[in-house]
Amino acid sequence: MRKFWPNSNYQFLSINQDRQLIITDDFLRSYLRRPELALIPESCAQEQKIHQLLTDNPRATIDSAEIKKMQDPDIQVNYEIWLRFRDKLVQAPTLENFYLGLFQGDGVDVPPLFVDQLTQILCQHLLGENPSAIEARAAELLFRMQKITILEDGHIMSADQITVEKYAETGGFGSIGELLKQNSAPLRSIDLDVLIKDNADDYWERDEAHDFVLQLNYDQDGAAALSRLLEKWIFHFHGTKVTITPQGQISDSKWSWHIGLDVNATEILNALYNGETVDNSKLAQVLCLFKLEFVDKGRMLPEIAGKPIYLAMAHDIDKCLKFKPQNLLINLPLAETS
Known part of the structure; x- marks a missing residue:
C-alpha cells in the first residue's frame, strides 16, 4: 500500500461495504489541528475551553453565545464556519452523499477550501492503494x-x-x-x-x-x-x-x-x-x-x-x-x- 497525501486526513475516515466514506470522530478532530482552529500561545481561555471540549467530543453542541465569548473575532468566525460545516457533514450518511448534496439546491454554502479538501480525499480514495x-x-x-x-x-x-x-x-x-x-x-x-x-x-x-x-x-x-x-x-x-x-x-x-x-x-x-x-x-x-x-x-x-x-x-x-x-x-x- 502506497502512502501519499497524509495531510488530506483520508486515513481517519472509515469505509463501508459499498466503498463509501464514513465520517469518524478522529476525522472531525483533524480539523481542530488546522491553522484556522489550532491553539496558539495567544489563544484566550474561552478558546482553549471550546477547543478542548471539541477535542474530547468533536460532535458536541456548542452554543453560539459561547463562541462570542472568544476574544479574537476572526477565531469566532472560523469556529462558526467550521461548526456549520461539521453539523452538515455529520448529518449525511456518507461523505459522498454530503459532497453531492453541496451542488444541489440553492448553491454551495461551504468555503471553497473545504470543498477542495473533500475533493482531494475522494480522489485519494478512488486512486486506490497503488496508483502511478x-x-x-x-x-x-x-x-x-x-x-x-x-x-x-x-x-x-x-x-x-x-x-x-x-x-x-x-x-x-x-x-x-x-x-x-x-x-x-x-x-x-x-x-x-x-x-x-x-x-x-x-x-x-x-x-x-x-x-x-x-x-x-x-x-x-x-x-x-x-x-x-x-x-x-x-x-x-x-x-x-x-x-x-x-x-x-x-x-x-x-x-x-x-x-x-x-x-x-x-x-x-x-x-x-x-x-x-x-x-x-x-x-x-x-x-x-x-x-x-x-x-x-x-x-x-x-x-x-x-x-x-x-x-x-x-x-x-x-x-x-x-x-x-x-x-x-x-x-x-x-x-x-x-
Whole structure:
C-alpha cells in the first residue's frame, strides 16, 4: 500500500461495504489541528475551553453565545464556519452523499477550501492503494488551481498555481528568498520538473510539495490518466460505467450534449453549441477535449442514448485552470431511475 497525501486526513475516515466514506470522530478532530482552529500561545481561555471540549467530543453542541465569548473575532468566525460545516457533514450518511448534496439546491454554502479538501480525499480514495505517480499528479488538477504554459512546440504544461507563486516570490528559497528580494538581490531561477517515467519515483517523496509539472496534450499520459480518474469518479458516485477518451478535436457537427470541466470551457462549449462565433483567442484557451461514452446506454436520457458526450477544459485569461469536478456529477444526461 502506497502512502501519499497524509495531510488530506483520508486515513481517519472509515469505509463501508459499498466503498463509501464514513465520517469518524478522529476525522472531525483533524480539523481542530488546522491553522484556522489550532491553539496558539495567544489563544484566550474561552478558546482553549471550546477547543478542548471539541477535542474530547468533536460532535458536541456548542452554543453560539459561547463562541462570542472568544476574544479574537476572526477565531469566532472560523469556529462558526467550521461548526456549520461539521453539523452538515455529520448529518449525511456518507461523505459522498454530503459532497453531492453541496451542488444541489440553492448553491454551495461551504468555503471553497473545504470543498477542495473533500475533493482531494475522494480522489485519494478512488486512486486506490497503488496508483502511478502520473495518476496522482493528474488527480491534483481536481482540487488545486493550475498555472498553464503553452510552449512554442505546442506542449501544454500544467504547474501548481500556489507553487508557481511561491517560487515567483522567493525563488524557491522560502524566507531567505523573501529577504533577498526585499534587498533587491537577484534570485536564481528554479525550473519545476516535468513528471516523466524517469523521475516518477521522486513524486512520492514530494507528493505534498506539488512541484511537478504535468503535460496535458491529448495524446500524452497525463490526459489519459485524468480520463481514467474521471471514469472512476462517475462510477463511484453514480454507479455508471463510462469510457472517456482524449480528443484532438470535435469532428461531430451535431453533438447532442457537452460538459465543461471548468467555467471557461463551459462558456466556450455553450457558445459553439448555440452556433455563436467564438474568436480565436478564446478558442485558444481550450486545453483538452474528451469524448465520454456510456457503457450501458440504458442509463442515458432516451433522447440522446448512444450518442457521445463531449468534455472540455480551458484556462482563463490569466492562464489558470480551476477544475470543477462536480460538473461531471450534476450535468450528466442520466435517465431517471425508479
